[in-house]
Amino acid sequence: MQISSRFTLAVHIFACIDVFKDDYKVTSDFLAASTNVNPVIIRKILGQLKAAGLVEVARGSGGASIPRPLNEISFLDIYNAVECIENGELFHFHENPNTDCPVGKNIHGILDDKLMRVQKAMEDQLSSITLEDIRKDTKELIDLK
Amino acid sequence: MQISSRFTLAVHIFACIDVFKDDYKVTSDFLAASTNVNPVIIRKILGQLKAAGLVEVARGSGGASIPRPLNEISFLDIYNAVECIENGELFHFHENPNTDCPVGKNIHGILDDKLMRVQKAMEDQLSSITLEDIRKDTKELIDLK
DNA sequence: TTTGTTGTAATCATTTTTATTACAACTAGA
DNA sequence: TCTAGTTGTAATAAAAATGATTACAACAAA
Numbered sequence: 001m002q003i004s005s006r007f008t009l010a011v012h013i014f015a016c017i018d019v020f021k022d023d024y025k026v027t028s029d030f031l032a033a034s035t036n037v038n039p040v041i042i043r044k045i046l047g048q049l050k051a052a053g054l055v056e057v058a059r060g061s062g063g064a065s066i067p068r069p070l071n072e073i074s075f076l077d078i079y080n081a082v083e084c085i086e087n088g089e090l091f092h093f094h095e096n097p098n099t100d101c102p103v104g105k106n107i108h109g110i111l112d113d114k115l116m117r118v119q120k121a122m123e124d125q126l127s128s129i130t131l132e133d134i135r136k137d138t139k140e141l142i143d144l145k
Numbered sequence: 146m147q148i149s150s151r152f153t154l155a156v157h158i159f160a161c162i163d164v165f166k167d168d169y170k171v172t173s174d175f176l177a178a179s180t181n182v183n184p185v186i187i188r189k190i191l192g193q194l195k196a197a198g199l200v201e202v203a204r205g206s207g208g209a210s211i212p213r214p215l216n217e218i219s220f221l222d223i224y225n226a227v228e229c230i231e232n233g234e235l236f237h238f239h240e241n242p243n244t245d246c247p248v249g250k251n252i253h254g255i256l257d258d259k260l261m262r263v264q265k266a267m268e269d270q271l272s273s274i275t276l277e278d279i280r281k282d283t284k285e286l287i288d289l290k
Numbered sequence: 291t292t293t294g295t296t297g298t299a300a301t302c303a304t305t306t307t308t309a310t311t312a313c314a315a316c317t318a319g320a
Numbered sequence: 321t322c323t324a325g326t327t328g329t330a331a332t333a334a335a336a337a338t339g340a341t342t343a344c345a346a347c348a349a350a
Contacts, residue, residue: 001146001147001148001149001230001305001306001307001337002146002230002234002235002236002237003146003235003236003237004146004237004337004338004339005237005238005239005338005339006338006339007236007237008236008237008238008239008252008256008260009239011252011256012239012242012248012249012252015248015252015255016246016248019247019248020248025295027294027295027296028295028296029294029295033243033246034242034243034246034248034249035239035242035243035249036239036240036241036242036243036249037239037339037340038339038340038341040297040298040339040340040341040342041338041339041340043295043296043297043298044297044298046296047296047297047298057296057297058295058296058348059295059296059297059346059347059348060294060295060296060346060347060348060349061294061295061296061347061348061349061350062294062295062296062348063295075259075263085146085147089147090147090148091147091148091152091153092147092148092149092150092152092153093150093153094150094153094154094157094180094181094182094308095181096181097157097179097180097181098178098179098180098181101161101178101179102164102283102286102287103157103160103161103164103179103283104157104179104180104181106283106286106287107153107156107157107160109286110160110279110282110283110286111153111156111279114220114274114278115153117270117274118220118267118270118271118274119267121266121267121269121270122263122264122266122267122270124266125262125263125266125267126263129259129262129263133259134255134256137255138247138248138251138255141247141251141254141255142247142251146306146336146337146338149306149307149308150307150308151307151308170326172325172326172327173326173327174325174326182308182309183308183309183310185308185309185310185311185328185329186307186308186309188326188327188328188329189328189329191327192327192328192329202327202328203317203326203327204315204316204317204326204327204328205315205316205317205318205325205326205327206316206317206318206319206325206326206327207317207318207325207326207327208326239339
C-alpha cells in the first residue's frame with residue numbers, strides 16, 4: 001500500500017509556511033485551504049511535526065513557523081515524524097508462520113537483513129533531500145508565472 | 146503504512162515451493178499450513194504470481210512450481226506482481242490541492258522527481274535481491290539444525 | 291472581555307487488508 | 321466413468337488504517 005498522504009501533506013505544509021511566512025499568519029485554516037484537507041487533520045500533522053521539533057505552533061494566537069534552517073530538515077526527518085510505521089519497519093510480516101516448518105521457522109531471519117537493506121536505501125534517499133531543495137524549486141516555479 | 150504482508154508471504158511461498166518440491170506436492174493447503182495464512186489468500190497470491198509468469202499452478206491436480214531459474218526472479222518482480230500500488234507510485238498525494246494557491250498548484254510537480262528518486266532507490270535494491278539468495282540462506286539455516 | 295486559534299476527543303465513512311465459507315470447474319487416477 | 325483432491329473465484333465479514341467532521345475546552349493577544 002502507498003505511503004500515507006500525511007507525508008506529502010507535511011511537505012506541502014512546510015512549503016506554505018515558508019512561502020507565506022512574511023505576508024500571512026499561517027494557521028491550520030490557512031493550510032487547510034491550500035491543501036484542501038480538513039483543518040483538524042492539519043493540526044494533527046502539525047502536532048506530530050511539533051513533537052519532532054520541526055515546527056513551532058503558537059498556542060492561542062495561532063500560526064506555525066519553522067525554527068530551524070531549511071537545509072537542516074530532511075525528508076527523512078519529516079517522514080519519521082509523521083509516518084508512525086510499526087516498529088519502524090517498512091515491510092509487514094504475516095504474524096505466526098508455522099515454526100514446525102523449516103521455512104516458516106526461518107523466514108523472518110532470512111528476510112530481515114535483505115529487507116533492511118531495501119529500507120535503508122529508501123531512507124538514505126529521503127535523508128538526501130531537504131526543505132531547502134523544496135524552497136528553491138518552489139521559488140522558481142512561483143517566480144516563473 | 147507498511148507494505149502489505151502479501152510481499153513477504155510471496156517470498157515465503159517461493160521458499161516453500163523450492164525446499165519441498167521434490168518431497169511434497171506444494172498445494173495451497175500445504176502453503177497455508179507453513180505460513181499460517183488462509184488457503185484462499187495463498188491462492189490469490191499464487192494467482193498474481195502466475196499472472197506475472199513467476200509460478201505455474203496445476204489446475205485440478207494441484208501443486209505449484211517455479212518455471213524459471215531462481216536467480217532470474219528478483220524481489221522487484223515479486224513486489225510488482227503482488228503489490229498493485231496505485232499508478233505504481235509509492236507515495237500518496239492528497240487529492241485536490243488548491244490550484245488558486247501557488248504552493249497548492251505546484252506541490253505535485255515540485256515533489257514528483259524527488260519522490261521518484263526515493264522510489265527508484267528502493268526498487269533498485271529490490272531488484273538486486275533474487276530467489277537464489279533466499280535459496281542459499283534457507284539451505285544454510287536448514288542444514289545447520 | 292472578546293475574538294480567533296490550538297489541542298483533542300468522539301464519531302463516522304471509506305478503503306484496505308485479511309479471514310472465511312461456499313462452490314463450480316477441473317484433472318488425475320482408480 | 322466416477323471419485324477425490326485441488327484450483328479459481330465470488331460473496332461476506334472482521335479488523336485496521338485513513339481521512340472527514342463536529343464540538344468544545346484551553347489559551348493568548350488585542
